[in-house]
Amino acid sequence: LPRMNRVFNFGAGPAMLPVEILEEAQAELLNWQGMGLSILELGHRTEAFIALLDDTEQLLRSLLAIPAHYEVLFLGGSARIQFGMIPLNFLHPGETAGYLVTGLWSALAFEEAKRLMSAYCIASGEADKFQSVPPVQDWVIQDNATYLYFTPNETVHGVRTEFPAVFQGLSCIADMTSCLLTEPITITDYQLIFAGAQKNIANAGLTLVIVNKDWLARIDNTQLPLMLDYRTHVKHRSLYATPPTFNCYLAHKMFQWVQRQGGIASMYHNNVLKAGKLYDYLDASSFYDASVEKSARSLVNVCFRTRDATQEARFLQEAQQNGLFALAGHRAAGGLRASLYNAMPMQGVDALIDFMQNFAHSKDK
Amino acid sequence: LPRMNRVFNFGAGPAMLPVEILEEAQAELLNWQGMGLSILELGHRTEAFIALLDDTEQLLRSLLAIPAHYEVLFLGGSARIQFGMIPLNFLHPGETAGYLVTGLWSALAFEEAKRLMSAYCIASGEADKFQSVPPVQDWVIQDNATYLYFTPNETVHGVRTEFPAVFQGLSCIADMTSCLLTEPITITDYQLIFAGAQKNIANAGLTLVIVNKDWLARIDNTQLPLMLDYRTHVKHRSLYATPPTFNCYLAHKMFQWVQRQGGIASMYHNNVLKAGKLYDYLDASSFYDASVEKSARSLVNVCFRTRDATQEARFLQEAQQNGLFALAGHRAAGGLRASLYNAMPMQGVDALIDFMQNFAHSKDK
Numbered sequence: 001l002p003r004m005n006r007v008f009n010f011g012a013g014p015a016m017l018p019v020e021i022l023e024e025a026q027a028e029l030l031n032w033q034g035m036g037l038s039i040l041e042l043g044h045r046t047e048a049f050i051a052l053l054d055d056t057e058q059l060l061r062s063l064l065a066i067p068a069h070y071e072v073l074f075l076g077g078s079a080r081i082q083f084g085m086i087p088l089n090f091l092h093p094g095e096t097a098g099y100l101v102t103g104l105w106s107a108l109a110f111e112e113a114k115r116l117m118s119a120y121c122i123a124s125g126e127a128d129k130f131q132s133v134p135p136v137q138d139w140v141i142q143d144n145a146t147y148l149y150f151t152p153n154e155t156v157h158g159v160r161t162e163f164p165a166v167f168q169g170l171s172c173i174a175d176m177t178s179c180l181l182t183e184p185i186t187i188t189d190y191q192l193i194f195a196g197a198q199k200n201i202a203n204a205g206l207t208l209v210i211v212n213k214d215w216l217a218r219i220d221n222t223q224l225p226l227m228l229d230y231r232t233h234v235k236h237r238s239l240y241a242t243p244p245t246f247n248c249y250l251a252h253k254m255f256q257w258v259q260r261q262g263g264i265a266s267m268y269h270n271n272v273l274k275a276g277k278l279y280d281y282l283d284a285s286s287f288y289d290a291s292v293e294k295s296a297r298s299l300v301n302v303c304f305r306t307r308d309a310t311q312e313a314r315f316l317q318e319a320q321q322n323g324l325f326a327l328a329g330h331r332a333a334g335g336l337r338a339s340l341y342n343a344m345p346m347q348g349v350d351a352l353i354d355f356m357q358n359f360a361h362s363k364d365k
Numbered sequence: 366l367p368r369m370n371r372v373f374n375f376g377a378g379p380a381m382l383p384v385e386i387l388e389e390a391q392a393e394l395l396n397w398q399g400m401g402l403s404i405l406e407l408g409h410r411t412e413a414f415i416a417l418l419d420d421t422e423q424l425l426r427s428l429l430a431i432p433a434h435y436e437v438l439f440l441g442g443s444a445r446i447q448f449g450m451i452p453l454n455f456l457h458p459g460e461t462a463g464y465l466v467t468g469l470w471s472a473l474a475f476e477e478a479k480r481l482m483s484a485y486c487i488a489s490g491e492a493d494k495f496q497s498v499p500p501v502q503d504w505v506i507q508d509n510a511t512y513l514y515f516t517p518n519e520t521v522h523g524v525r526t527e528f529p530a531v532f533q534g535l536s537c538i539a540d541m542t543s544c545l546l547t548e549p550i551t552i553t554d555y556q557l558i559f560a561g562a563q564k565n566i567a568n569a570g571l572t573l574v575i576v577n578k579d580w581l582a583r584i585d586n587t588q589l590p591l592m593l594d595y596r597t598h599v600k601h602r603s604l605y606a607t608p609p610t611f612n613c614y615l616a617h618k619m620f621q622w623v624q625r626q627g628g629i630a631s632m633y634h635n636n637v638l639k640a641g642k643l644y645d646y647l648d649a650s651s652f653y654d655a656s657v658e659k660s661a662r663s664l665v666n667v668c669f670r671t672r673d674a675t676q677e678a679r680f681l682q683e684a685q686q687n688g689l690f691a692l693a694g695h696r697a698a699g700g701l702r703a704s705l706y707n708a709m710p711m712q713g714v715d716a717l718i719d720f721m722q723n724f725a726h727s728k729d730k
């Protein structure tokens with residue numbers, strides 16, 4: 001077991017945080033930087049908070065090599081509002097956007113865009129129950145699409161889509177809620193990237209947006225609520241409304257932590273090893289089954305089943321008794337799921353595989 | 366000075382929290398309820414979180430005597446999005462709403478409603494620089510207004526508007542961001558109440574909405590983003606998107622704390638004493654000046670000035686050296702402001718008055 005009788009938390013989000021970050025936050029919770037108050041109590045327009053937010057942005061810019069012509073926004077609330085904001089900001093009447101549907105989240109983003117403005121489906125993995133990414137030769141890329149949208153990592157079915165070569169040079173938007181900071185990306189491949197914080201960035205309640213400044217010139221929807229207009233947040237440097245200050249503070253610590261670990265390349269290296277070890281075990285097992293096609297397997301959400309489905313309830317119960325928390329699959333997919341975000345150490349994966357071996361062995365008897 | 370070398374934080378929000386709540390949060394930050402994980406890491410669909418959220422709602426219902434036909438929503442992000450949501454949800458094309466403009470926040474809400482749908486001004490305190498509430502005999506209450514909107518406490522100029530008798534029986538909506546839980550209210554006077562959390566409820570990033578279920582039947586705008594449709598959040602019991610889990614946890618502690626203090630009546634009693642003591646001192650002073658008309662003075666944001674405006678920079682500097690933090694007025698109003706929300710103890714007010722006396726005395730020499 002890890003420090004302080006803490007479990008390994010395999011939940012898909014809100015997810016595990018590095019214990020040293022929690023210890024830092026704990027130590028300074030009543031008195032931050034000797035100011036005599038908690039970061040929870042600090043006004044967002046104080047010099048101290050603005051300096052913290054600026055530094056948080058600079059850390060992220062450094063980690064991801066974000067060019068100067070991209071804005072970084074720290075928005076309050078869930079990433080899900082982006083499903084509506086993106087079409088309402090960037091599509092003009094008569095225009096359409098292409099959505100690559102590889103799981104629940106891209107499906108919901110597509111539905112919202114279609115309902116509010118206009119969108120078409122580039123390809124959908126639904127017929128294959130989202131166990132693979134549709135082959136690229138079957139994709140429909142309309143010449144007139146204003147943008148192409150995809151979700152590089154789908155948490156529910158554990159499906160990964162690498163940046164598609166056919167998107168190169170086109171205007172691309174990506175929901176990186178579950179994969180930002182977990183693998184290298186090229187920012188200039190995208191006009192806009194967004195990510196909810198509760199997987200790899202901070203606690204729930206913060207959404208990061210990275211957007212090409214030039215792309216903002218497209219916006220001319222005068223019926224947008226000001227809070228839904230990206231330009232509002234750019235103009236006010238994420239301080240138009242009170243931002244989620246504590247989440248920004250945790251993001252600052254998380255970005256420093258990623259930097260100390262060696263940056264994104266190091267995170268990616270660890271994530272490949274962690275997921276690889278678990279998939280290797282699953283592929284060699286006759287008791288468990290990882291059904292997602294190998295080329296489409298997520299690095300951070302490993303979905304699997306017991307071949308005998310009646311074992312899963314007992315599996316979850318015994319896993320929890322062994323300090324392995326939240327291994328149930330998403331209610332839309334069922335089965336089991338181990339989320340292995342940046343903060344999950346290899347010891348967590350090892351403990352899980354040990355448990356899985358023992359569980360399989362005891363049930364095979 | 367209070368415990369742990371903590372200052373008295375007079376900031377208007379994010380604002381001071383009771384130190385015992387911070388101590389509780391600190392003690393359990395790495396291991397909540399013996400679960401072996403932090404509340405920051407707990408999934409929002411776990412039994413434990415859902416039980417916490419249910420209990421948080423029940424505490425609020427009990428504190429405010431919220432009837433069963435009102436819904437309580439815990440939404441992520443800033444309250445400011447309500448400025449757009451309210452007209453977009455509740456106004457049909459051709460309808461209008463009346464806005465009572467008594468300060469910056471109601472003025473901004475009015476502008477957004479007018480821009481997105483249609484709204485008219487019941488009365489405005491702007492000509493008086495928001496130093497009073499316009500006399501009720503000058504108000505325009507249109508018979509056909511769908512709702513009447515007001516901001517019972519305006520933080521920037523420190524202006525309070527009691528529930529207007531002329532609103533009785535009409536559909537009323539109130540922004541209670543800075544006053545919810547600080548004084549008794551009658552929920553059934555309102556169709557909808559909202560409040561950002563960062564004054565009296567929790568840390569920044571949570572917005573509470575209390576809404577009459579019957580009123581939701583008005584909503585028929587099919588062009589609303591799902592995240593902006595109140596019905597979405599009602600249907601999914603605030604779990605449509607990932608809610609700001611840590612803020613909900615702090616709100617739970619805060620509601621328990623208010624209950625332990627004797628509930629809203631006790632909070633109101635203390636707030637009247639705290640603000641009364643400071644206003645009495647200001648009114649007796651020849652050095653300071655509280656300019657808001659007596660009948661309109663806020664209980665929680667006491668705005669004042671030094672009669673010699675050149676003293677204010679020095680005042681702020683020396684106050685901070687004496688552990689009295691964030692006494693600057695809002696940048697739109699200037700001057701000085703002491704925010705005395707529920708968590709500010711009488712000792713804070715006493716320390717402020719002591720300092721003000723000494724400061725005035727030293728400058729009068």
